[in-house]
Amino acid sequence: MTTPRTSAAPSPPLTWSLRGRGPLDVPVEADSPPEPPESGLVGGSGRGVRVCVIDSGVERDHPVVxxxxxxxxxVKDEAGVRVEETGEGDVCGHGTACAGIIRRTAPECELFSVRVLGERFSGSGEVLLAGIRWAVRQRFDVVNLSLSTTHVRFTEELRKLADEAYFQRTMIVSSAHNTRVESFPWRFSSVISVGSHQEDDPGLHLYNPTPPVEFFAPGQKVKVAWLGGTEIRTSGNSFATPFITGLCARVLSAQPRLTPFQLKNVLYLSAANVRIRGGP
Amino acid sequence: MEQSIKPAPPTAAPPDPVLAELLQSVVDTALAIFGAEASSILLLDTAADEMVFEAVSGQGQDFLVGSRFPGGRGIAGWVAASGEPMVVDDLRDNPSFDRSLAQSTGYVPNALMAAPLVHGERILGVLEVLDPSPGARSALSELDVLALFARQAAVALQVLLPRAPEPISADTRTRDELRRLLSEARDLLGE
Structure with a gap:
């Protein structure tokens, strides 16, 4: 991916209206989405796309990952909450599983890991928030979040972060809760929210005509990478989400300048249940 | 991943008999519904960063209650930290699956289902079901059934657990919650 998406350029001042400037002053170099449906809407290998997995860590040198x-x-301790580099891999397997699905879907993407679970005090909304904030500020292209928080007091801060990500073209792909629970940030329109479908097709994604969960992806008895270089089968929205993350990485590697709303549109147009009027 | 189970300390306070019976009935029922080899309720001891077996049905029933193991790790640790249920299969072929922990429980499962015990925003612990029979499983809906049991256990804990910070005052809310649970149970059972 070219530098404009990933470099930490200083933020321009907020634009409230277009005064003293015309259309020629605000040119936009864009990529058009491919023509639906046969031309490989989700083409690309993920090459050059930076994907961050916020989870329990990712095992090093896993053959699948x-x-x-x-x-x-x-890390959260008496001194507060901070983010530090770590050599430790995964303490549970869940993050490795997500990373493996992303790798399988977008083989050439660059994978990064931020561990927010597995430490003492981890799993708190505060730690999750710090992990998301850090990933957004690193301007990753895609962030996989197979986690959410039910703590309402973090909602506003999460919403701001999700908006920040959206406007800087960091696509947060966020798992819906597995039970009928209100949690965040998957409820926000600025992220891509994902739930499971029950079909056997490992490459099938669907658009949900009645959001807030916007897309469904394979999440039932999915073969995933696990600790010790092994693989197991597991079910849940957690594993549908990285499939959509992988699709985003593939799309962005072919068309790096797509905005989050265009990216959503590509996923929408390529969903198996979306039929274009007049199309085949 | 090295983990070990500590047996219940001999000085532990005797469990509340009503709480023990209620939790035991939850794990017994979960065991029966899923045709499982074992089912257990683990409570989170945040001060010690440990999880404690509070009720066990099936394998380990005779000796696991009161045992402790480090929190934050493994599948139960992920479920407790994330507040999400989880189902995994093919564990027996997996050399790294909390083997030391599983072996010290006397039983190494091939499949495991785990759901958090949640009350409001608090995660009290985890309900686990080991080796559910394939016939009793129905893919994603098994998570719903498990989550329902977990909520029953969580409500029971909320009412009876002396450590819970907001105990009996939640009577009406708890009763409403129980009513909701009953109605959802009927829905799930197709009544």
């Missing part, structure tokens, strides 16, 4: 380009953990 491949290289992890960088790993950090969120």
């Amino acid at each position: 491949g290289p992890v380009a960088g790993a950090w953990r969120v």
Whole structure:
């Protein structure tokens, strides 16, 4: 991916209206989405796209996951909450499972890990928030979040972060809760929210005509990478989400300048249940 | 991953008999519904960063109650930290699956289902079901059934657990919650 998406350029001042400037002053170099439906809407290999997995860590040198380009953990102690580099892999298997699905879907993407679970005090909304904030500020292209928080007091801060990500073109792909629970940030329109479908097709994704869960992806008895270089089968929205993350990485590697709303549109147009009027 | 189970300390306070019976009935029922080899309720002891077996049905029933193991790790640790249920299969072929922990429980499962025990925003512990019979499983809906049991256990804990910070005052809310649970149970059972 070219530098404009990933470099930490200083933020321009907020634009409230277009005064003293015309259309020629605000040119936009864009990529058009491919023509639906046969031309490979989700083409690309993920090459050059930086994907961050916020979870329980990712096991190093797992044969299914491949290289992890960088790993950090969120630590909370008496001194507060901070993010530091870590050599420790995964303490549970869940993050490795997500990373493996992303690798399988977008083989050439660059994978990064931020561990927010597995430490003492981890799993708190505060630690999750710190991990998301850090990932957004690193301007990753795609962030996989197979986690959510039910703590309402973090909602506003999460919403701001999700908006910040959206406007800087960091696509947060966020798992819906597995039970009928209100949690965040998957409820926000600025992220891509994902739930499971029950079909056997491992490459099938669907658009949900009645959001807030916007897309469904394979999440039932999915073969996933697990600790010790092994694989197991597991079910849940957690594992549908990285499939959509992988699709985003593939799309962005072919068309790096797509905005989050265009990216959503590509997923929408390529969903198996979306029929274009007049199309085949 | 090295983990070990500590047996219940001999000085532990005797469990509340009503709480023990209620939790035991939850794990017994979960065991029966899923045709499982074992079912257990683990409570989170945040001060010690440990999880404690509070009720066990099936394998380990005779000796696991009161045992402790480090929190934050493994599948139960992930479920307790994330507040999400989880189902995993093919564990027996997996050399790294909390083997030391599983072996010290006297039983190494091939499949495991775990759901958090949640009350409001608090996670009290985890309900686990080991080796559910394939016939009793129905893919994603098994998570719903498990989550329902977990909520029953969580409500029971909320009412009876002396450590819970907001105990009996939640009577009406708890009764409403129980009513909701009953109605959802009927829905799930197709009544």
